[in-house]
Amino acid sequence: MALVALVAVFTGEAWLAAARPITPAEALAYDRFVRPPMRETLHQPSRNPDVLYTLLEKRSVGLFRVSEFSIRLPALLAGGWYLWAIRRLCRRSLLVVALAVAPLAWQCFSTANGLGLALALAAWALEAVPKKLNWAGVCLGLAVAAHLPFAIAVAMIAAMIVWRNFRWDRAVEGFLIPALVAAFLLLVLPLSLAPDTPSAPPELTSAEVKGVRAAVEVLRRESGTKPIQVGASAAVAPVLRFYRARFRLASWQFSDGSADYYVLPASAAGLAGHGQLVVLHRDGGIVLAQ
Amino acid sequence: MAPTPVSAIFGAGFTVAVSMALGFLLLGCLRLQFHRTEAALLAFVSGSASLSLGVFFLCLVHQARPVAFAFLGAAAIGCAIWQARKQPERAALPEMPAVWRALFGVVMLAFFLCYFINAMAPEVSPDGSGYHLGNVARYVRNAGFAWDFHSIYASLSQGMEMLFLVAFSFGKHSSAALVEVAFQVALPLLMVCYGRRFGFPRAAAFAAILTFACPVVGITGSSAYVDVGIATLLFAVFYLLQVWNEEKFINLLFLIGLLCGFCYALKYTAGVVLPFAMGFVWWRRAGRRVPILLLGAAILITPWVLRNWLWLGNPAAPFLNHWFPNPYWTDRLEGSYLSGLAHYPHVKSYLDIPLQLTVIGGLVPGLLGPIFLLAPISLLALRQSQGRRLWLAGAVFAIPALFNTEVRFLIPSVPFFALAMGLALENSWGVLPVLAVFHAVISWPSVLDVYCDPNAWRIRGLPVRAALRLEPESSYIAAHIGDYALKPAIEQAVPPGERIFSFAGRPAAYLDRDIIVGYESSLGEQVSQLLERHATQEVKALGIRYLWINHSDALAAGMRSDPKSWGIRQLAEANGTTFYRIE
Numbered sequence: 001m002a003l004v005a006l007v008a009v010f011t012g013e014a015w016l017a018a019a020r021p022i023t024p025a026e027a028l029a030y031d032r033f034v035r036p037p038m039r040e041t042l043h044q045p046s047r048n049p050d051v052l053y054t055l056l057e058k059r060s061v062g063l064f065r066v067s068e069f070s071i072r073l074p075a076l077l078a079g080g081w082y083l084w085a086i087r088r089l090c091r092r093s094l095l096v097v098a099l100a101v102a103p104l105a106w107q108c109f110s111t112a113n114g115l116g117l118a119l120a121l122a123a124w125a126l127e128a129v130p131k132k133l134n135w136a137g138v139c140l141g142l143a144v145a146a147h148l149p150f151a152i153a154v155a156m157i158a159a160m161i162v163w164r165n166f167r168w169d170r171a172v173e174g175f176l177i178p179a180l181v182a183a184f185l186l187l188v189l190p191l192s193l194a195p196d197t198p199s200a201p202p203e204l205t206s207a208e209v210k211g212v213r214a215a216v217e218v219l220r221r222e223s224g225t226k227p228i229q230v231g232a233s234a235a236v237a238p239v240l241r242f243y244r245a246r247f248r249l250a251s252w253q254f255s256d257g258s259a260d261y262y263v264l265p266a267s268a269a270g271l272a273g274h275g276q277l278v279v280l281h282r283d284g285g286i287v288l289a290q
Numbered sequence: 291m292a293p294t295p296v297s298a299i300f301g302a303g304f305t306v307a308v309s310m311a312l313g314f315l316l317l318g319c320l321r322l323q324f325h326r327t328e329a330a331l332l333a334f335v336s337g338s339a340s341l342s343l344g345v346f347f348l349c350l351v352h353q354a355r356p357v358a359f360a361f362l363g364a365a366a367i368g369c370a371i372w373q374a375r376k377q378p379e380r381a382a383l384p385e386m387p388a389v390w391r392a393l394f395g396v397v398m399l400a401f402f403l404c405y406f407i408n409a410m411a412p413e414v415s416p417d418g419s420g421y422h423l424g425n426v427a428r429y430v431r432n433a434g435f436a437w438d439f440h441s442i443y444a445s446l447s448q449g450m451e452m453l454f455l456v457a458f459s460f461g462k463h464s465s466a467a468l469v470e471v472a473f474q475v476a477l478p479l480l481m482v483c484y485g486r487r488f489g490f491p492r493a494a495a496f497a498a499i500l501t502f503a504c505p506v507v508g509i510t511g512s513s514a515y516v517d518v519g520i521a522t523l524l525f526a527v528f529y530l531l532q533v534w535n536e537e538k539f540i541n542l543l544f545l546i547g548l549l550c551g552f553c554y555a556l557k558y559t560a561g562v563v564l565p566f567a568m569g570f571v572w573w574r575r576a577g578r579r580v581p582i583l584l585l586g587a588a589i590l591i592t593p594w595v596l597r598n599w600l601w602l603g604n605p606a607a608p609f610l611n612h613w614f615p616n617p618y619w620t621d622r623l624e625g626s627y628l629s630g631l632a633h634y635p636h637v638k639s640y641l642d643i644p645l646q647l648t649v650i651g652g653l654v655p656g657l658l659g660p661i662f663l664l665a666p667i668s669l670l671a672l673r674q675s676q677g678r679r680l681w682l683a684g685a686v687f688a689i690p691a692l693f694n695t696e697v698r699f700l701i702p703s704v705p706f707f708a709l710a711m712g713l714a715l716e717n718s719w720g721v722l723p724v725l726a727v728f729h730a731v732i733s734w735p736s737v738l739d740v741y742c743d744p745n746a747w748r749i750r751g752l753p754v755r756a757a758l759r760l761e762p763e764s765s766y767i768a769a770h771i772g773d774y775a776l777k778p779a780i781e782q783a784v785p786p787g788e789r790i791f792s793f794a795g796r797p798a799a800y801l802d803r804d805i806i807v808g809y810e811s812s813l814g815e816q817v818s819q820l821l822e823r824h825a826t827q828e829v830k831a832l833g834i835r836y837l838w839i840n841h842s843d844a845l846a847a848g849m850r851s852d853p854k855s856w857g858i859r860q861l862a863e864a865n866g867t868t869f870y871r872i873e
Contacts, residue, residue: 039739174718177667180667181664181715181721185728188660189649192648193649
């Protein structure tokens with residue numbers, strides 16, 4: 001029964017990863033930490049909370065090209081890894097099913113962020129204790145690197161492990177130091193270079209994201225393969241850049257100044273700054289204008 | 291004669307060979323026995339002290355000429371070879387694990403080539419092309435000390451410059467930088483020997499990689515600076531103290547004293563090692579042996595103290611002017627100079643300092659490498675007596691960094707904290723090699739560009755063409771030192787022996803005219819004050835007929851817009867500086 005439940009959950013996660021449209025947070029993370037070369041990812045206007053995840057995402061995108069599924073693939077694989085870990089960790093089928101189904105609520109294995117990976121690594125850390133303390137430490141360190149806000153949870157798990165295996169030398173040298181070093185290696189540069197005052201554009205709603213996608217489809221039909229300049233508001237730009245990569249629209253150039261086409265929120269504030277525009281398409285609160 | 295790669299390598303190689311020869315002779319005289327590798331390294335550092343002292347005396351009698359160096363050096367090498375024939379073969383130290391041998395070898399080779407190529411390229415570092423080799427070039431012109439030139443930088447102790455002088459005489463600027471590379475290479479090898487001798491070879495190899503690949507060690511060691519040489523000497527003193535602690539051989543204390551004295555001769559701030567060594571000997575209940583240590587130290591310290599006392603009236607020149615008033619540098623100037631060094635400019639908060647020192651490096655300037663953010667982990671080494679000693683040494687040798695905020699002042703403590711980190715992490719499986727590889731990768735020049743501040747002082751590439759002189763030396767220097775563009779105009783306009791005034795330091799190593807810098811002497815300050823009053827004729831009366839002014843200097847705009855009212859005539863202008871003659 002447990003195995004069936006695990007397979008069902010994994011299939012469900014895979015379907016969600018393939019079918020759900022991109023979210024604004026995923027698009028922004030892609031735009032800042034996956035799309036640019038490594039040198040530029042270290043100097044973005046906001047901190048990267050999912051360093052390990054974005055590294056894997058970069059690899060996945062490099063192998064399978066940009067798509068909603070490819071950017072979520074590391075999370076999905078982490079989901080499989082998590083399910084395997086809980087199967088080994090729990091003896092009771094009921095508990096396995098409960099632990100397998102719970103993450104569905106957050107969709108953390110079908111969303112392109114590091115939470116699912118951190119969860120999987122934490123599960124493997126628990127599985128490795130007490131025989132492989134080194135391995136457990138490395139897993140917990142990587143969990144922090146996968147999703148920085150998970151550090152608090154990791155600290156609690158680490159305290160628990162140290163408490164259960166209390167021998168100072170062994171706990172420090174065999175567990176805490178590997179955890180610290182694993183996290184350090186991945187986080188030292190991104191965190192050291194993170195800006196003091198991070199900035200992020202306002203997020204679009206899911207309806208607006210759908211609107212951007214519809215606008216992209218219309219613009220593809222409208223412009224074909226001819227080179228065009230596209231302008232977008234700060235909120236729209238990451239999503240638009242994702243779809244540009246997704247549909248390999250290399251002839252589209254983004255412009256901060258005057259452009260051939262604009263993809264903007266339909267609000268008056270969005271249009272006011274761009275003078276007289278001819279609206280070509282309007283959907284989900286997003287306007288494609290010329 | 292224009293320097294060639296061969297002459298540069300010969301100059302440095304000859305200096306190192308003479309140092310080693312003198313060192314082996316000294317170790318033989320003191321009947322000190324070491325293992326094979328450590329004997330060579332300790333012979334080099336102790337021989338360099340002897341050579342420095344010898345060159346000092348040649349400078350005193352104005353016989354510091356290539357011929358003298360060649361004859362005396364060849365004689366020393368001959369004597370050392372003669373002595374070596376009678377020596378039994380030395381025993382080897384315990385082996386290092388094969389994995390570490392391979393890792394250490396690869397990292398050492400890669401970074402050595404990088405440093406060697408950079409040192410071979412024409413010297414363009416600020417202080418190297420400024421006062422370090424500026425003094426050396428002046429001594430070459432005078433075949434000894436230049437008593438009529440007064441500057442704070444000429445009055446500092448110059449033990450390393452004495453070694454540079456030998457190399458410079460044969461191979462010019464690059465040769466001097468290569469001598470510093472020799473000390474840079476000796477340091478990690480000494481660290482590895484230390485670990486092998488005292489039973490922690492893996493931690494020592496890790497620490498050696500951390501130290502050798504450290505970005506600020508890289509750039510400082512491949513330039514004509516003295517800081518890496520100091521770090522090597524300080525580590526050698528610490529090493530010998532630990533050996534003495536085991537063997538209690540009295541002659542070792544004399545050698546330790548000599549090296550302590552040489553540390554003072556290299557830089558005043560390194561003199562902190564003498565009280566450290568005395569404290570260690572006293573702590574090991576051998577207080578009555580301290581005079582032997584002091585005797586050795588006095589041999590290297592006294593010449594510099596006496597030189598300054600007799601020449602300038604201040605044995606600690608350019609400091610302690612309050613107690614030793616003299617016409618060349620005042621108490622007030624000293625105070626403002628020191629306070630300028632002791633503050634972090636533009637650093638907004640103290641919390642920024644660790645990141646500046648380790649990752650960013652734009653304001654300090656230079657960086658130790660991100661790995662040193664893990665330095666607090668070395669506190670775990672306090673559980674062992676070796677760790678406690680290393681920590682104490684690191685802390686003591688970091689004291690000068692409190693008085694000068696440049697990150698290179700932390701170099702002397704880097705090997706000690708790196709070793710302490712190695713000891714703390716030694717028992718965590720796989721951690722040492724992973725961190726060592728990580729540090730080596732992110733300290734490589736092209737990788738540094740990815741994350742550190744663009745203005746951080748660091749090695750920026752591998753200038754192979756410049757190193758082999760396939761690219762003309764003058765074009766390489768001109769591309770890195772803006773002031774160099776005025777060299778032809780200065781050499782044409784200024785008769786030999788004439789002096790030039792400047793508010794800012796200049797690449798004195800490439801100019802054979804003396805430059806009086808505004809903040810470097812009382813004369814400089816006097817000229818600065820006269821210029822503020824537009825009294826150019828009074829400046830001329832002081833024997834200074836030429837002015838070299840940056841466009842950013844306070845008086846520059848007035849001089850450029852109306853030179854006639856200043857009584858000056860513009861002779862040349864380039865790269866934001868103008869050269870004038872007082873009419």
